[in-house]
Amino acid sequence: MSPEKTTEEPSYLDYKGKYRGIFSWIFSTDHKRIGLLYLFSILTLFIIGATLGLLMKFELIAPGGTIMDAQSYNAFFTLHGIVMIFAVVIPGLPAVFGNFLLPLMIGAKDVAFPKINLLSWYLYVIGVTLVILSQFAGDGPPDTGWTFYAPYSFRTTNTMLPAVFGAFVLGFSSILTGLNFLVTIHRMRAPGMTWLKMPLFPWSLYATGWVQLLATPIIGITLLMVVAERTLKIGFFDPTLGGDPILYQHLFWTYSHPAVYIMILPAMGAISEMISTFSHKTIFGYRFMVVSILAIAFVGYFVWGHHMFTSGMSGTALYAFSLLTFLVAIPSAIKVFNWISTMHKGSIDLQTPFYWAIAFIFVFMIGGYSGLILGSLAANVHLHNTHFVVAHFHFIVFGGTGFAFFGAAHYWFPKITGKMYDSRWANIGLILFFIGFLALYAPMFYLGFKGMPRRYFDYDEVFHAGNIISTMGSWILYSGLAVIIINLFSSLKGGKKAPSDPWGGKTLEWTVPSPPPVENFTETPVITKGPYDYK
């Protein structure tokens, strides 16, 4: 371990400010503490969502009702979707790792608007509380799916308003986070850090910030319209009053497709950091990576109709959206190529985050290819609303954002906590999780291709074998998750003390102590070199 200059600065964890105990956390405007507040909340919601998934899979282990009836299954997949999408994967990487690392990686003391940062977290907590409460409200939990499609979303007699408002509030939290990061990156980069000297994780947060800012208001207004439809019978989506349910789908997906880029762009940024560090080599094609990040965010705005191919849109719209969908795949492919090229002839250090990164590339590519299949109009007719779609988005979102999240959790664990995690248990957890993941989701491609619909609690006997494998996969995955999470928590107590730079990384966060002091840098760094300067 390298000899450390002991600074008199207390770390952000030991810092004693105006408040004591839990109030020093929930009233803190320190971006590092807020990142951890988010981590705690998001982890809780993730466990809730994962448990819902586990129970859903248990229901599906056999045809017919196993542990629940059809209506309950509808409520389960609705909450699973709302929790996972709005409360876990969309905030996920930006709110946790973005908050913690962004100022550190650009040489700043904090984000541009620390109080608004804390407000974002408060809004997050209010939003998820509303979503959870929706389960216990008067007329039964929401049963529309997380997509709240009209006309059912305003006709169902189940209670919809708390869930809809919850999603609205969570959207507002997301907008404020994006706004904060955009201003931070524009105004607070350290002297000498030009745009093209900024590392790729901040770049990904920048592009994500624009998507959060410019896409989320659309779902805000759409949800308000659903409320108006339910309470005032305003008629926007009600065919009996002249409205068009397909217009709801247009508006919903105009946000929800860019939302998946909110999920994946920071993941890609984090993966870039990990691959560069553990290959001890600068990122191959840095400029192409930057352009690809921006291109994905930009083109991703115009492909939303590929969720609606069978809805009744015009032929012109079908062709336009399919073409644009194929275009948006190109920058993602560029990134994969560049990651592999970064590793080529690098000096690989086989650490847990690196294993997560290569696992990411594997599952992300499967998810991506299956997306191209779904983007083909003729194939989509057959595959829409089958388990093929379920497999696609779990590979690309859970595989993509999820794997990147776990990789990032291990990669930056020493920096955040000042401790090293136990790498043996971390790797065991990863292997269990990976095997479970593949067993859970790969059969769904086959099942969907053979015609098994999604969001049904029952299925034909011919799909039984595939479902058994899938459900058993969920048990293995869940136990892998348990090992990973328990290992990280126990390493908090018993882990070895971490140096500033355990991995030999070159970005700015590795130049400060682990864990960092409250104001991050004792002296504002001055940047003269590129972000991954490995020679």
Next chain:
Amino acid sequence: MSMLVEIHRDDLASKTGMWLFLFTEMLLFGGLFVVYTVYRFRNQVAFHLAAGELSVVIGTLNTVILLTSSATIAMSVTAIQKRNKKLTLLLLGITVLLGIGFLINKYFEWGGHIKENIYPGSSILALRGQGDVLFYGLYYFMTGLHALHIVIGLVFIGFIISFVARDKVNSGNFVLLENSGLYWHLVDLIWIFLFPLFYLIT
């Protein structure tokens, strides 16, 4: 080594933040313009006829009110730069009064329609046909959401008035006043588009 505690103020960051927030508002209403475009395209005659029932006089009056209030708040920024606190407060006060005037007009306008049983969900409206239902649905929703933003803007300006009075916002530190002006101008901009789309398409 001890930390220098810097009180660092970045007005450009503050203004940038406000502009970014204005972008979200533009997109919020943008979604409604999508809905308007689609339904106007599908119900051109009905929209055309229903628009004729709205009072162009009140609409024009409101447009003038809002444009004037935009001017007064813009002038207040110049006033505070010239260290004229009294004038600043006067102009802000006029802005608020004009805003309230707008809301009062709206109240009477909506009241008129509601007396004739034209409101979302009413059976009379449903009887008039789908085009009318959609027109008035959009009318109430868009002008209603706009009015809500007027209220928010007035509250914001109210706070600024108190800050100016207490010198927390002054000639050396007036970015908050500028930001409240930006928000108010946006509210004006939205109305500039709502006005022709609902009142002038006859």
Next chain:
Amino acid sequence: MLTLISVTITQISLGALTVAVALLIAVIKSFFVLRIFMHLKFETRMFSIGVAAVTLLICVVIIITMLDYLFR
């Protein structure tokens, strides 16, 4: 000023052009509000680019959505 023009012009029924003219005047009005009241003439160019980009984005979203409705 411009408001009075827009009101009077649209009283003359120009048929299909009425909407276009009214919107054009709205655009001109907003140009003035943005440039002078909102100070864009004197601020960093980034803000003007942002406003233009967001406006363009909304227009493109409307156009793509109309690709569905125009051709059904």
